[in-house]
Amino acid sequence: MILKRLSTLSQKVSKSVTRNFSSSKIHKTATASYIHRVEDDPLKFLTFGQCLKNIANRYPDREAIVSCAENSSITFAEALDKSDRLASGLLNLGLNKGDRVGIWSPNYEFWYISMMAMARAGLICVALNPAYTVPELEYCIKKVDIKAIIAPEVFRKQKHYNMLTSLIPDMANSKSGSNDWDNTKSSLKKVIIKSDKKLPGAIQYDDLIGLASEADLKSVEDIQSTISPDSGCNVQFSSGTTGKPKAALLSHFSMINNGYDVGLRHEFHKMHARVCLNNPLFHVYGCIISIANALCHGATLVFPAPHFSPEDSLKAIVKENCNVIYGTPTMFVDLVAKQKELNINLPQIELANTGGSICTPQLVKDVVNVLNVKKFKSVYGLTETSAVVFQSLPEDANESVEEFVGACNSHLEVKIVDKDGNSVPFGQPGELWVRGYSTMLGYWNDPEKTNEVLGSDKWFKTGDQFILYENGYGKVSGRLKEMIIRGGENLFPREIEDFLNTHDNILETHVVGIPDDRMGEEVAAFIRLEDNTKPVTRDDIKKFCHGKLAHFKVPRYVIVVDEFPRTVSGKIQKFRFTEVFADKLKEAIGNKS
Numbered sequence: 001m002i003l004k005r006l007s008t009l010s011q012k013v014s015k016s017v018t019r020n021f022s023s024s025k026i027h028k029t030a031t032a033s034y035i036h037r038v039e040d041d042p043l044k045f046l047t048f049g050q051c052l053k054n055i056a057n058r059y060p061d062r063e064a065i066v067s068c069a070e071n072s073s074i075t076f077a078e079a080l081d082k083s084d085r086l087a088s089g090l091l092n093l094g095l096n097k098g099d100r101v102g103i104w105s106p107n108y109e110f111w112y113i114s115m116m117a118m119a120r121a122g123l124i125c126v127a128l129n130p131a132y133t134v135p136e137l138e139y140c141i142k143k144v145d146i147k148a149i150i151a152p153e154v155f156r157k158q159k160h161y162n163m164l165t166s167l168i169p170d171m172a173n174s175k176s177g178s179n180d181w182d183n184t185k186s187s188l189k190k191v192i193i194k195s196d197k198k199l200p201g202a203i204q205y206d207d208l209i210g211l212a213s214e215a216d217l218k219s220v221e222d223i224q225s226t227i228s229p230d231s232g233c234n235v236q237f238s239s240g241t242t243g244k245p246k247a248a249l250l251s252h253f254s255m256i257n258n259g260y261d262v263g264l265r266h267e268f269h270k271m272h273a274r275v276c277l278n279n280p281l282f283h284v285y286g287c288i289i290s291i292a293n294a295l296c297h298g299a300t301l302v303f304p305a306p307h308f309s310p311e312d313s314l315k316a317i318v319k320e321n322c323n324v325i326y327g328t329p330t331m332f333v334d335l336v337a338k339q340k341e342l343n344i345n346l347p348q349i350e351l352a353n354t355g356g357s358i359c360t361p362q363l364v365k366d367v368v369n370v371l372n373v374k375k376f377k378s379v380y381g382l383t384e385t386s387a388v389v390f391q392s393l394p395e396d397a398n399e400s401v402e403e404f405v406g407a408c409n410s411h412l413e414v415k416i417v418d419k420d421g422n423s424v425p426f427g428q429p430g431e432l433w434v435r436g437y438s439t440m441l442g443y444w445n446d447p448e449k450t451n452e453v454l455g456s457d458k459w460f461k462t463g464d465q466f467i468l469y470e471n472g473y474g475k476v477s478g479r480l481k482e483m484i485i486r487g488g489e490n491l492f493p494r495e496i497e498d499f500l501n502t503h504d505n506i507l508e509t510h511v512v513g514i515p516d517d518r519m520g521e522e523v524a525a526f527i528r529l530e531d532n533t534k535p536v537t538r539d540d541i542k543k544f545c546h547g548k549l550a551h552f553k554v555p556r557y558v559i560v561v562d563e564f565p566r567t568v569s570g571k572i573q574k575f576r577f578t579e580v581f582a583d584k585l586k587e588a589i590g591n592k593s
Contacts, residue, residue: 026408026472032423033416033430033468037408043437044260044296045229047252048119051295053224056080059298062272066302067109068316074109076298079116081217082209086117088216089208093148093179093190097122097227100144100235103282104128104137104151104160106306110194110205111281112291114150115234119252120220122227126235126247127282130155131550134163141167141188144235144247144444148190150205153197155306161193161202171201179203229253232441236284238383244495247444250284254386254438259292261410262379265391266324266351268297273350276317277301278308278327278335279488285355288387289379290326299324310338317346325352325371328488329359333518336366346372355379355388355488359401360517368398380405380476382462383490384453386438389414389462390474407472412436415459416468429477432466433459482574484513484521489552491523496553503544505530510564512577514557514585524585525555526577528562536560538588557588 027036046054055064060077067073074082095101101123103114118125126146128137140146151160165171170181171191176198179190194205233252237245263269275294279285294301304316308331316322327335332354339346352373359367359378367376377392378401391406400406408414415423416430424430439460442450453461463483468474484491493511500509508528513521529536538558545554561584565576578585 028470029423031425033426033428034413034423035408035415035468035472036413037410037472039410041264041410043253043257043411045253046256047224047227047229047231048116048233048256048292048295049224049227050229051256051292052076052080052083052116052120055295055298062298063300064294065109065112066300066320067107068303068312068320069305070109072109074113079113082113083116083120084217084220085209085212086113086205087121087220088212090117090121090123090148091220092211092216093203093208095121095123095147095190097223098124098232099147100124100126102126102128102140102146102149102151104130104132104149105194105282106130106152106155107277107281107286107303108152108194108306109303110150112301115281115287115291119227119233120224122223122231124232124235124249127237127287129237129282129550130158130160130280131552133547133550134166135548136550137163138167138186139244140237140247141186143237143245145187147187148192149188150192151194153193153195153199161191161195161199164191165201168201174201176200177203177207227252229256234287235444236287236383238490246446246449248384249441249444250386251441254440255288255292256296257411258386258388258409258438259288259294260296262289262388262391263293263297263299264410265393265406266293266353266377267394268293268299271323271350273297273299273324274320274322275299275301275324275326276313276320276322277303278313278325278331280307283488284381284383284387285326285488289353289355308334310334311342314339314342314344314346317349318344321347323347323350325349325373327352327354328520329354329363330487330519332359332363332367332371336363336370339370349373351375351377353377353379354401355381361399361402364398364402376401378405380474382464384440384460385434385462386440389432389434389438404473404475406474408474409436409438412438414468414474416466426468426470429465429467432462432464432468432474434462435459482512484511484523486513486516486521486523486552487519491553496523496525496549496555499545499549500525500527500541500555503536503541505534505536508564510572510574510577511555512574514578514589522556523553524557524559524577524588526559526561526564526581528564529560532560557585559584559588 056076063073064076064079115125153161168183174181181201191202193202229252232249234250236248302320305312376398379388379391381388413435465477496511497509507530510526514524516522565573565580
């Protein structure tokens, strides 16, 4: 039955590929899994700042952003004006081209404006997860020498301003509206807070925008030609097996062209897309698949809430007449469940797009039928490839997202190799390597880690086990890395393991991903105790992690074991955990259900 279904899907995909690849050339070899997709449409040598100016001239009165929680919206013309005013403010603070500025916030209008302002000022935007704890934030600041941070005063339980004062104690004793404190211990010199309050040691975001003169705006426009599309634009933190996040530097060129290609596959050039955006802006999904795409094609991004809220999203779809929905599979599971509960009269949705993991057949049916979606598409990629490497084509059958991650992107080369780096035949599994315009410039100030994944031949080693077909389609068949994908968040066990091992009664920790219907995977920590007479429970671990590890990294399941399965050479066999510890795991899952 499964083989028959796969065969049917392959036939549907093949027909779709024939229709959609008619205007492009696919270069491939007869004996090896290698494809190079070439398009007549050339790559665009543009910066984010130039794209914003172009789209503002083309659609000055079209909404760029709608922020439902803030009850606000701005047009592309207004976005350009605000961005230039903030850009001039940042430059007047003494920041220089190439300096790193962090945005530490959930989805607000000022996130979008701040990113655009940095692009217009020639600064590098550092996207920071708003759930970061103080130690995680401090690591990021030091890693890339962040000079300034823009953040809300508080969001839910995250008191951003107070957390920053714990890093910089002198802030609290400084004058409001100024950064006259002396922070000699780190690179951070400026703190900009979005708040109605005048907070000690911080500059008000609105004040910084309001200070710009016409001469300042002209100066920002004058420097646009001096900002190279090849220069760094955005730093994305990507966790690694060393236990510490790596800072991937992406260029204007890679991000703009990747976003443009996503929009073409979504056929945004044929409609005014109004996108209900559920994904966080700090992720490449937000920065590239959403923002860069929207800039290239004049799409409107609707923020239903600062953080994902299924009910708010459904209401925003109706109120703002959204015709596109973006989200991870987990988000779509929650949207479907909430729609079944509320039964809102949803408009026809032209397209829903997801990424992060393969969708189940039931989820595909539910998205189409319950959310009133015509086309359900998927993307696959990595932070280091400026988001997307494979994605669905416009006429693909909705069912294709159950098995395939789409077709190879335009202007990219992909190949599948064995453990020795030799290409394998089409249809055989191996590691996916990618080469082209979208690969990162490198990990910030880390040539050793960069060289591990990006060779002198410019092939980027993804670490994902993949199968490539002659028609240009591919699917993930496993992971060579130990990455856990939980609700679209990429988690790496080593970081969690290293932290849990600092517990005074934990001798050894190993973390694995456990399949979960809603989240895709959940985090399970298998631990050996130093003293078995002192039990360690999941609640104990939760308290231990509080304020030190982001909430999504905290293990949902904690299983205490006496020993781990190992090879004869002593290496841990994680792939055997679910088999060897089946009873303990079943009990842990049962206790949480």
